[in-house]
Each structure stands twice: as C-alpha cells, then as structure tokens.
Amino acid sequence: MGDLKIDLRSDTVTRPDKGMLDAMYSAPLGDDVFKDDPSVNALQSKVAAYFGMDAALFFPSGTMANQVAIKAHTQPGDELICDETAHVYKYEGGGIAANSGVSVRLLKADRGIFSGKDVLENINSEDAHFPITRLVALENTVNRGGGACWPAAKLVDVCDTAHAAGLMTHMDGARLWNALIETGQDPKFYGQKFDSISVCFSKGMGCPVGSVLLASHAFIHKAHRLRKRFGGGMRQIGGLAAACTYALDCNFVKLRLDHAKANWIAEILSNSNWVTEMMPVETNIIYFKVENELKAAAVLAILNEKDILASGVGPAWIRFVFHLDISQEMVERIADILNKID
Numbered sequence: 001m002g003d004l005k006i007d008l009r010s011d012t013v014t015r016p017d018k019g020m021l022d023a024m025y026s027a028p029l030g031d032d033v034f035k036d037d038p039s040v041n042a043l044q045s046k047v048a049a050y051f052g053m054d055a056a057l058f059f060p061s062g063t064m065a066n067q068v069a070i071k072a073h074t075q076p077g078d079e080l081i082c083d084e085t086a087h088v089y090k091y092e093g094g095g096i097a098a099n100s101g102v103s104v105r106l107l108k109a110d111r112g113i114f115s116g117k118d119v120l121e122n123i124n125s126e127d128a129h130f131p132i133t134r135l136v137a138l139e140n141t142v143n144r145g146g147g148a149c150w151p152a153a154k155l156v157d158v159c160d161t162a163h164a165a166g167l168m169t170h171m172d173g174a175r176l177w178n179a180l181i182e183t184g185q186d187p188k189f190y191g192q193k194f195d196s197i198s199v200c201f202s203k204g205m206g207c208p209v210g211s212v213l214l215a216s217h218a219f220i221h222k223a224h225r226l227r228k229r230f231g232g233g234m235r236q237i238g239g240l241a242a243a244c245t246y247a248l249d250c251n252f253v254k255l256r257l258d259h260a261k262a263n264w265i266a267e268i269l270s271n272s273n274w275v276t277e278m279m280p281v282e283t284n285i286i287y288f289k290v291e292n293e294l295k296a297a298a299v300l301a302i303l304n305e306k307d308i309l310a311s312g313v314g315p316a317w318i319r320f321v322f323h324l325d326i327s328q329e330m331v332e333r334i335a336d337i338l339n340k341i342d
Contacts, residue, residue: 005307005309006307006308006309006326006330006333006334007309007325007326008308008309008310008311008319008320008321008322008326008334009309009310009311009321010203010311010321010323011175011203011204011258011284011321011322011323011324012202012203013323013325014202014203014204014206014207014323014324014325015206015208015325016206016207016208016243017206017324019246019250020206020207020243020246020247020250020251023242023243023245023246024239024240024242024243024246025239026242027039027238027239027241027242028238029236029237029238029239030236030238031235031236032058032233032234032235032236032237032238033228033233033234033235037236037237037238037241038238039237039238039239039241039242039245040058040237040238040241042241042245043056043058043212043241043242043244043245044056044057044058044212046245046248047199047212047214047244047248048214050187050248051187051188051190051191051197051199051214052187052188052191052192053191053197053214053215053216054215054216054217054220055214055215055216055217055219055220055221056212056213056214056220057212057213057220057223057224057227058210058211058212058234058237058240058241058244059198059210059211059212059213059227059232060209060210060211060232060234061202061209061211062087062172062174062198062200062202062211063091063092063093063095064211064227064230064232065198065200065211065212065213066087066088066092066095066137066170066172066198067088067092067095067096067099067100067230068213068223068226068227068230068232069170069196069198069213069215069223070088070095070096070099070100070102070135070137070170071099071100071226072196072219072222072223072226073134073135073168073170073195073196074100074102074134074135075132075134076100076101076102077101077102077103077131077132078100078102078103078131078132078133078134078135079102079103079104079105079124079130079131079132079133079134080096080102080103080104080105080133080134080135080136080137081104081105081107081119081122081123081133081135081136081137081167082104082105082106082107082136082137082138082139083106083107083108083109083112083113083114083138083139083142084106084107084108084109085112085142085143085144085145086112086137086138086139086172087139087143087172087174088137088139088172089104089106090144099230102131102134102135103131105122105124105133107122111142111144111145111146111148111279111280112138112139112142112144112145112148113142113145113148113150113151113154114138114154114158115154115157115158116157116158116160116161116162117161119136119158119161119162119165119167120161120165123165123167133165133167134167134168135167135168135169135170136158136159136162136167136168136169136170137169137170137171137172138150138158138169138170138171138172139171139172139173139174140155140171140172140173140175140176140179141175141176141178141179141282141283141285143174143175143285144287144313145279146279146280146281146282146285146286146287147175147178147262147281147282147283147284147285147286148279148280148282148283149178149179149182149183149282149283150179151183152183152185152189155189155190155193156193159193159194168195168196169193169194169195169196170194170195170196170197170198171190171194171196171197171198172198173190173197173198173199173200174198174199174200174203174211175200175203175204175283175284176190176197176199177199177204177205177252177255178204178255178258178259178283178284179283181252181253181255181256181259181283182256182259182282182283191214195215195216195219196213196214196215196219197213197214197215198211198212198213198214199211199212199214201243201244201247201248203323204251204255204258204284204323204324205244205247205248205251205252205255206247206251206323206324206325207240207243207244207247208240208243209240209243210240210241210243210244212244251324254324255283255284258283258284258322258323258324258326259282259283259284259322261284261322261326261328261331262281262283262284262285262286262320262322263281264331264335265286265320265322265331265334265335265338266278266281266286266288268335268338268339269286269288269338272338272339272341273342274290274291274295274299274341274342275288275289275290276289276290276291276316277289284321284322284323285319285320285321285322286319286320286321286322287313287317287318287319288317288318288320289316289317289318290316290318291316292315292316293315293316295316296312296315296316296317296318297312299318299341300312300318302337302341303337306333306337308333308334308337
C-alpha cells in the first residue's frame, strides 16, 4: 500500500483548505430566507456582476439549481432539447420528469456538443399531437465528453438559433470555471447569450457546498419561490457563501494546474499499450478505454491496491478527474504506477 491516498473519482471530493475554513468561520451571518444574510448577498452580487447578468441565487447543489431553472422555464407537458449524456437528464434522478413534468428530446452529439441545425431539426411542429418545445439545455464543460469545452462559435450558433425559434436557453455550468480558464472566454459572453446559467463551487473550485443560478431579476424572483418549494430555503449560510467567494478569489486560477496534471497523465495513457481509446483531454477530466470490462476491473483493482481511487464509467471505460487536492507528488506516483501496468 502507498503512503498517499489519491482520489481521482471526482473533483467533488476536495476539502476546504485553511484559508477557506478561516473565511467560513469569520463570515457575517443573517437569515437567507429573509434575504438578509450579508455573505450570501455579497456572493450573489459578485457572481452576477462577473457574468454580466441581472441577478443570482445561491443553492445547496447544482442539481437543485438546474432543476429549478428547468421548472421556471417550462410548463408541464413541454419538451426540452439536450444531449443524451447531459447531466440534467442522465444524473439528476429523473428530476425533469418528476419535478417539471417535461419530456426530453435527446440529441446524439459529438462529446455533448451540438449545433443550431441540430436544435432546429428537433423542434416540434405546432401540432396538438406533440409537446411544445420550450428550452435548450447544454453542459459546459461536458463531463461525459471528457471535460470538453464548447467553442464560442458553437454557443453563438445554438443560442441564436434557439432564441430565433422562440426557445429559452439554460447552461449547466457545473464546470464552466474550467472552460473559462482553458479557453479564455469572457464570462460576460455567457451572460449575454444564455437566459439562465448555473455554476458550481463544490467541484474544482474546492468548496464543500454551493451552486449559484444566474438570470434576469424576474426569473430569479420566480426561482426563489421554487427553491423554497424544492426545500432549498436555508438560514444562516453565510459560511457556505464565504467559501464560494474565497474560491472565486483564490482557487479559480488554480484550475489551470489541474488541467496540466491531467494532460501529463493523459500523455502517459496515450502511450500505454493497454489503453485502446481516449477522449481528447481539454481540462481536468480523462476518459480512457481498455480492451474489455475484465481489463478495466483489473486496472481499477491495481490502482486501488496502490491507494488510488478511480471510477469505471461504462463497459471498459475508466475516468480520472484531477482537482485541488491532487498534489504534484501524487501525480508523479500515478505516473509511476501507470507506467508499470501491462
């Protein structure tokens, strides 16, 4: 067994550092249900200004933020368009159906990135037999796309096409911070193009809890009521908001290091004769395939014996996710162990 416990299962496993804990401990508190927690209000204003949007609302999870956004955009019986691997569809417990009564038109996109043409071809005609197409939802970065970043031109194409057709647009930006670091895109570009955006602080940004939903004043007013209905009304949560503010100020720039570590390990994997396929690595996520499920199980077992945790993500596929708590020493250990697998 190794001396280091290395967790590559997700970037959600990060723990607050001392600076974040100090910020949480010293945060001024109020009652957020009454909208008078100063730390929450400061975070919401800061993130809204960062993306150039009117207003923001703090949530305990990205799933709740996404599901409230979908509920606020739609009526029961409507339909939304998203990729078949989208988190809002695949990993949110059937929330689209259960919470909003909305059906889903699934696209088969390349690494989760589709086009305006794809949207147009999947808008239902004005016929009583069909649900009304109301919303386009996309994810950036795309988790099941190997952390793929949407190119700006694709975002413009999809959003402009959707809006011209009378549809709304929602961005599940759980790892939008990674995309911003990697592409250098202006966050206000997203605020101009999307009707709503969720951003998560409990992944690569290193917070224990927290997501923020961004939209117009009217939309956030509606979302506030829905958050209460969904059980998301919270009280003295300034410490959680302070962690997010700290992350934006101090951890955001460190995401580039996660990307560099992922790329180094990806190069080793690409030169390994037991790896048969790998998605392009753009950010902090690596998806790679081995010969078969038995080989994948064997690789995961070898890693586990060496105190390295990773995830199997489908037949013969394995996922590594790099984050703040993966040190350079840990990366060197991962590299050494991978080089010894045959």
